[in-house]
Amino acid sequence: MSICLELFAAFFRIGIFTFGGGYAMLPLLERECVEKKKWTSREELLDYFAIGQCTPGIIAVNTATFVGCKEKGFWGGLSATLGVVAPSVIIISLIAALLSNFARIPAVINAFAGIRVAVCVLILNSVVKLFRSSVKDGLTLGVFLIVAVLSIVLTGESPIVFVLAAAVLGIAVRVWFAGKGAGK
Amino acid sequence: MILLRLYWEFFKVGLFAVGGGLATLPFLYSMGETTGWFGTADVADMLAVSESTPGPIGVNMATYVGFGQMGLPGALVATLGLVTPCFLIILAIAAALHSFRNNKYVDAAFSTLRPASTGLIAAAGWSVFILVLTNVQAFRESGELLRLFRWGSVGLFILLWVLTNLVKPLKKLHPVVFLALAAVAGIVFHMDGA
Numbered sequence: 001m002s003i004c005l006e007l008f009a010a011f012f013r014i015g016i017f018t019f020g021g022g023y024a025m026l027p028l029l030e031r032e033c034v035e036k037k038k039w040t041s042r043e044e045l046l047d048y049f050a051i052g053q054c055t056p057g058i059i060a061v062n063t064a065t066f067v068g069c070k071e072k073g074f075w076g077g078l079s080a081t082l083g084v085v086a087p088s089v090i091i092i093s094l095i096a097a098l099l100s101n102f103a104r105i106p107a108v109i110n111a112f113a114g115i116r117v118a119v120c121v122l123i124l125n126s127v128v129k130l131f132r133s134s135v136k137d138g139l140t141l142g143v144f145l146i147v148a149v150l151s152i153v154l155t156g157e158s159p160i161v162f163v164l165a166a167a168v169l170g171i172a173v174r175v176w177f178a179g180k181g182a183g184k
Numbered sequence: 185m186i187l188l189r190l191y192w193e194f195f196k197v198g199l200f201a202v203g204g205g206l207a208t209l210p211f212l213y214s215m216g217e218t219t220g221w222f223g224t225a226d227v228a229d230m231l232a233v234s235e236s237t238p239g240p241i242g243v244n245m246a247t248y249v250g251f252g253q254m255g256l257p258g259a260l261v262a263t264l265g266l267v268t269p270c271f272l273i274i275l276a277i278a279a280a281l282h283s284f285r286n287n288k289y290v291d292a293a294f295s296t297l298r299p300a301s302t303g304l305i306a307a308a309g310w311s312v313f314i315l316v317l318t319n320v321q322a323f324r325e326s327g328e329l330l331r332l333f334r335w336g337s338v339g340l341f342i343l344l345w346v347l348t349n350l351v352k353p354l355k356k357l358h359p360v361v362f363l364a365l366a367a368v369a370g371i372v373f374h375m376d377g378a
Contacts, residue, residue, distance in 0.1 A: 017360045018238050026305065027359045047294055050301040051277060056199050057270020058240040065274040074275065081271055085263055088239025092247040093259050095233060102233055107371055114370020116316045117337045118362045121344040123309040127302065134298035143296050147303030152310055159304050163297060170296030171289050178288075 004079040007068045010037060011083030018060060025060050027122040030129065039067055042133040050166075053159040060084055139173060186254055187261045193219060194246045194265035212245055221249055242266055317341060340369055 010032045018025040026049075033039045040048075045063070052062035061081055068080025095102050102108060135141050147162045197211045209227070216222045222230075230248050234241040243263055250262030284290045314320075316337055323332040344362055347354050369375070 016238050017363065018240070031359065043294075043298060046298040046301045047281075049305070050294075050297040051274075053301070053304060055270065055273050055277065057267070057273065058198075058242045060240045061243075061267055061270050062274050065271050066278055069275060069278040077271065077275055077278070081267060085239070085243050085267060088237070088243040089247045089259055089263050091237050091239065092233070092244050093251050093256060095237065096248050096251040096259075102237075110370045110373075110375050111367040112370065113337070113375035114340065114366035114368070114373075115363050116312070117340045117370075117375075118344055118359075118366035120309070120312055120316050121341055121348060122359050122362065123305070123312065124345070125348055127306050127309055130298075130302045130305065134302045136295075140296060140299040144299035144303045144306075147300045148306045148310075151304055151307035162300055162304060166296045166300030167293040170292045170294070174288070174292035174295070 003072050004075050006037075007071060007076055008079040008083035008086075011064050011068070011080045012086055014064075015060070015084040015087040024119045024123065025063075026126045026130075029063065030126060033067055039071055042130065044070075046130060046134055050163050054163050139169075143169065187257065189219075190250050190253060190258055190262045191265035194250075194262045195268055197242065197246075198266040199269040209241075221253060336373055336375055340366060340375075 014025055014028045014032055017028055026045075029045060030042065034042055034045060048063045048066040049059065051066075052059040055062060061084060064080040064084040065077045069077035072079070099105075131144065135144050143166050147166065151159065151162060193215055197215065200211060212227055213224060216224065216227060227245075230241075230245050233248070234244040237244065243266060246262040246266040247259045250258035250260070252258075254261070281290075317334055318332055319334050320332070323329070344366065348362060349355070
């Protein structure tokens with residue numbers, strides 16, 4: 001099977017099961033792209049998420065474009081992007097055509113109350129894995145804690161601020177250490 | 185003509201909504217006002233549908249509005265419009281990133297970007313936790329600490345956590361197995377929406 005078809009199929013599967021937006025796709029992304037296909041490492045996935053926070057557009061789409069592009073350039077990016085949006089287009093078109101009161105059906109409400117709990121558990125499991133691959137020393141632990149706490153406390157603050165501050169801090173500390181090392 | 189307009193309106197949303205997901209909401213409200221394609225209540229309805237179907241809210245909204253205006257071609261064109269700007273921008277960044285792969289400044293920046301990214305995800309997870317596992321309103325109204333938690337959800341949460349972390353043969357199952365299990369539990373126990 002050609003790599004573009006494989007990308008389309010993998011991201012189609014991710015798109016189908018992404019309930020509740022961007023972050024909910026993380027466990028599926030990890031499974032398809034890191035564990036099964038080995039298209040990216042966990043670290044790269046975090047890079048894509050960080051960049052996705054600062055660029056316009058939908059994080060799911062951004063990440064799909066990144067992974068696809070890395071595998072097979074422009075056409076790979078296009079295949080993955082179309083794959084991740086295709087399920088939504090199909091499902092929403094069906095709902096728009098057939099079920100105008102979909103979100104008010106009692107069984108749907110009950111099922112999704114349950115699904116949200118599962119999404120919580122899956123996100124928690126992902127965060128634990130990401131924590132292990134991104135927090136390596138005191139500096140990275142500090143960045144994790146400060147960003148997590150501040151973005152909970154300061155709701156409404158744009159994630160761009162945190163992402164940019166973290167990048168500047170990383171360069172400053174590394175360059176400062178490098179400079180001190182060279183001065184000896 | 186409407187197809188072009190759909191493409192252009194959603195292109196603008198895709199270009200300016202930074203941060204994904206709910207960041208598209210304000211743009212959708214203003215689009216409803218300027219085009220008359222939908223009202224504020226439609227956006228609220230759509231938000232509910234989006235939360236109960238897979239896929240990013242922006243894509244769902246584009247499909248829904250496009251379908252309402254022009255059927256399936258409208259749905260496709262609106263969605264493509266939304267996706268085009270981020271696709272092009274990421275394409276450019278991916279190319280730039282590729283040529284700076286071994287740059288020490290880029291390396292240094294990413295070493296702290298990763299924990300920051302994890303922190304943002306943890307914070308987003310936290311807000312979902314609060315929404316799903318607690319009922320602050322019931323606690324405020326009754327003053328009873330026991331009513332702060334949705335015990336049914338907390339029980340399901342603990343069960344699923346144990347299944348996905350401590351039971352070896354289940355750890356490697358596809359996440360959709362647990363989503364389906366939770367959906368069935370929701371229906372059987374008549375769990376109510378957060």
